[in-house]
Amino acid sequence: MCGLDPAGVAHHSTHHADRGMARKAPDWAAVPMCHTCHSSFHARTWGPFKGWSKARANEWQDRMVEVYRSSDGDERNPLAPL
Numbered sequence: 450m451c452g453l454d455p456a457g458v459a460h461h462s463t464h465h466a467d468r469g470m471a472r473k474a475p476d477w478a479a480v481p482m483c484h485t486c487h488s489s490f491h492a493r494t495w496g497p498f499k500g501w502s503k504a505r506a507n508e509w510q511d512r513m514v515e516v517y518r519s520s521d522g523d524e525r526n527p528l529a530p531l
Contacts, residue, residue, distance in 0.1 A: 451486050451497065458487040462510050480513040 459479040482490065489496030493506060501509075 451483055458482050458484050460487050460490060460510070462514055463491075463507070477518060478514050480510060480517055 458481070459476070460482045461474040461476075462478040462480075463474075486497055489498045490506060490510075493499065493501050493503075498506065
């Protein structure tokens with residue numbers, strides 16, 4: 450997200466189909482994030498995700514899962530307009 454290396458936290462998709470009650474999404478549906486960006490994503494009240502709707506956050510995480518699954522994950526501007 451912010452480019453901090455190493456990312457430090459594996460953000461697992463919060464709405465993935467393989468996710469059930471008390472289960473996280475599979476590791477292939479994870480995106481590397483720093484702790485600050487990860488916290489901001491879940492709060493959406495401060496930081497880079499401030500003001501994002503749940504739908505926008507879901508679109509972003511789906512896009513990032515695809516980026517990291519289909520490439521080396523070296524997308525430098527994941528906040529670019531969808």
